Amino acid sequence: MPPPEAPPARPPAVAMRHIEKRFGAVHANRDVALTVRAGTVHGIVGENGAGKSTLMSILYGFYEADGGSIEIDGRPVRIAGSRAAIALGVGMVHQHFMLVDTLSALDNVMLGAEPDWRLTPARAAVRAKLEALMRDTGLGVDLDALVQDLPVGERQRLEILKALYRGARVLILDEPTAVLTPRETEQLFETLRSLRAQGTTILLITHKLKEIMALADHVTVMRQGRVVLDAPITEVSLDGLAEAMVGRRVHLGRAEGATGAPGAVLLEARGLTWRDALGITRLADVSLALREREIVGIAGVSGNGQSELLDVLAGLLVPQQGSLRIGGREFTPQRWLDPATARRLSVAHVPEDRHRRGLVLPFAAWESAALGYQKQARYDRHGWLQGRVMRDDCGTMMERYDVRPRNAALRSSKFSGGNQQKLVLAREAFGRPQEPRVLLVGQPTRGVDIGAIEFIHGRLRAMRDAGGAVLVVSSELDEILALADRVLVMNAGRVAGELPIAECNEQTLGRLMGGGGLH
Amino acid sequence: MDDVLIGTLVASTLRVSVPLILCALAGVLSERSGVIDLGLEGKMLLAAFATASVGAVTGSMALAVAAAIVVGVALSMLHGYACVTHGGDQVVLGVAITMMAAGLTVVLGIAWFSLGGQTPPLAEAVRLHPLLTGVAGAVREVPVVGPTLALALFGHNAFVYGALAAVAAVWWLLFRTRFGLRLRAAGENPIMVDAAGVSVKGLRYRALALNGVLCSFAGGYLVLAMNPSFIPNMTAGRGYMALAAMIFGKWHPVGALWACLLFGFLDAVSIRLQGVPLPVVGEVPVQAIQALPYVLTVVLLAGFIGRAVAPKALGRPYVKER
């Protein structure tokens, strides 16, 4: 049961008004207002790019807003940097922990705020303070253990402790449960309830709607830089939140139907499970099948396993469990696919991160245009690169996908982001001599200008119509809805739900993306 | 084995290890803060030259040591400017410093002293003298272990005791002071240090300054205690051996001390072992013993005798990202 509302006479812990923030052409925050009552848990919900992270970064001093004002405890303030924010009592627990693995938990808390230049008295003083703090809040951390020996949940508690030690009265948590097991999540919630009882104000950034319903007193939903919903939790429902988060989609239920029924299964994955180096499960028992003449879209808020899924299917990651069948061959964790084999099996991959993966920036365009295919007979004759063929192919690719400038000798880094993306797509879709049968695409139109988006979508549809299977991972729900014949929503490393496009609507998608079930 | 032999072996090990210890400590400080230092050899060499030339000209040990310090710190600041401020490649810079020092010392040596690159020998008054000889005499009277201990541990010059004290001092600095804590964090996760409001560049510059001072003492020692003249390339690879010792000691001052003593011991013993057959292996060529520190370091780096894990952020210039 959420506690009764605080008496109105007390000023809000945080009041942000008319916040504006642009990054170049991107309008990240548009006239955003946020009022957070002291001693409450305030949830901030939204998809990728909704603007919630930007807003919190402004509050924490990473950025300064272009316009608007901020008040802490009723006093107008200017937050010029993280140090100013900390001084004002604002603490942040980041998604990626800011800890030094080889130092003890105690030393990590103390770093930068040591009470004495000699460590022995400093540690004693800090330990006393921390033990009191741990008693009061119920947070338990082994202060003498090295961070590298601590489990993930304990590291997060340490981050919270760090913020509290520096006097945080407002605690911002950015997607805190992304790395936690269900049990650790429960422990975290207990901690947060306890902190709230002591008067700490908590800002919880998340896309997991169930958590909001369970924990928050008040919720703000953002979409495309604006606040679309702001209400006490008693006045909202899970479905209401889901719909607000996803918004009304004009394209739902597309005008054009699919050109033919899907054909044979070209790629089948079963039970894919992958845990990262820290032991966090990023993919949990994911199964999917890709068929001829079908575009499958993977929807979901970033960070729920979509990237890892792409990498596993492309042969860049080896799962701990699961199987993959392509082209009559079966792959298991003992002998998994690798990128070269994938290409030989006619599986092409457009990576999400084109800068680090998709291109070699210092290479000329014609060299990048062969990346991944450099050993194929077309380009490699007895170890010698067939430069002319590679250049001609590059020229053809540039023509087909309208890559500018049409200069195959130009360094890859000199092309604009959108043109780089088009080049990578052109390369993967290219017929050598046949076009690929399976195309895995991550964020196909990221950074691409509006005119080219339609063009690229058209090419993907054309590939499908020619008999290929296309898998699109995108953080833009609009894109998924425009392209996909079938939509899989991922949440917390699992496939939360699978729907044919005709059955997709705001509520269902929102629920699935927010961690709720289908019904 | 004879007492005198043990005593003299320990004594010569200590004496030979001094420049290694000082350079290894310098390396530990720099690398723990995240800056690779391959210029130990060059800094030591140039400092040795400064000591020798200023000492020969002024006849004052204090001025000679001061000159060495100026030179050592200047090179470290160059290191900082190129690598910490401008993000230049730290490995290349270390190689550059060593190459420059090798050339500059001989050029100046010939120009100033016309002795083919050598400096005139320093007068005895300018050099280091044995200390604690009185105590040594008293210890010698102690039954059984007295003579060995006296020979081994007493009667060394100030820099020997200074080097051992420096190990303790660097240990204390790294693990018992605020500065040391922040320095170690800067070498592991500079983003975190920056977010905590501490200047990473400031820490690294200060680490480099200390590094410069320690290298200068190492260089000074070569001339003040080992050889009264500067001879071209007199460092003879000691800077690299110190680097190896630092790695072998896993970037810990005390570990580095033991590694330096081990390498120093090998050096001290290599002459004696010539022509002497050992059990099982037979006669060991002096070159094998000379190569042993380097072979051991490679074996360690290959992970065959435990793991040497460098500071995580070592070698990567810190660039503030927003």
Add this chain to the structure above:
Amino acid sequence: MEGCIEARCGQPLRLALPVSQPVELPRWVDVAVLPAVNLALALAVAAIVVLVVGFQPTQVLALLVKGAFGSKVGLSYTLYYATTFVFTGLAVAVALHGGLFNIGAEGQAMLGGLGVGLAALGLGPHLPMALVLPAIVLAAALFGLAWAAVPAALQAWRGSHVVITTIMFNFIAAALLGYLLVNVLKEPGNMAAETAAFAPSARVPGLHEALAALGIEWPRTPLNLSVVLALAAALAVYLTVWKSQPGYAMRAVGFAPEASLYAGIRPPRLIMLSMAISGALAGLVGVNEVAGAHGRLLGEFVAGAGFTGIAVSLIGRNHPLGIVLAAILFGALYQGGAELAFEIKGFSRDMVFLLQGLIVLFAGAMAQVAAPWLARLVGLSRRLQAPPPAPRAG
């Protein structure tokens, strides 16, 4: 992604990456102007030192040029030194293209010389030159390759930093060579630690001999036909690095390890390949020095050429053409420096080592510092030349 690299190689991949260029300069500025500026800075500092020790930089420079190019003997020595520097410069460059800093060229050259010595002493007395010389070249390359292969394997599969291991291997090589020369290969009756002179069939013909066969008179110098081998090596490196598929893969690994994984390239193999080629090139120094110039194996034949190779590669922008030019520059410095030391009392050849270090400093570690200034100059000149921009719509 950390995860995927670990999954493939077993150890986190840590490459010693070469100098990075955050400032984007136009191609021609990057290739020609920047190294010239860095060279000028190094020369300027060297000139200051020359002044400090009491000489006139212009006089010194004039004498140096005369000593290096002013006579047939001088020119020959210049080219003879340049030959060795081409080998070590190419060695460093190939490794840099693969993303690795090979400081071990010094030790790899020593091993190459050892290979030459063994092949020459073993085969020379028994076989004709037409068979012995190719065997010598092969031995030089293989021994150098082997010495580079161990640090390479340790980097590729155990993550051991190749810079440190190659430095260690330099010292181990010196100890090994010293031991063999003193205890095993020494010519009986010789006071010096060197082998017997090689049989005539095991000596690379001097250039004077080759020219004499064509009827041209040329003074006798250490310059030998290895210079042809050096040029051939430069061409081979060019073709391999930029025109071959393994070269493509190597450069991909050097520039973008993640993209290379994406492309199906396995970094450990390419690490081995680039270091192997690098070591083999460094080993060829043995052909020039041991089988060519000295005609016997002795201890000090490398004498810092491995480090000069670093300077040559940096100033030559890691390109075979630049390296050949830079090697000639350094050859001229060495030869000119020797002449200067001969003619001017008090002048030492170590000035060249100082200049070398300054070049590594300015062209290597501090290449960053000049680049923004140059970029600003380029931007300024562009703005002065370009027509005013058309008014933007909306």
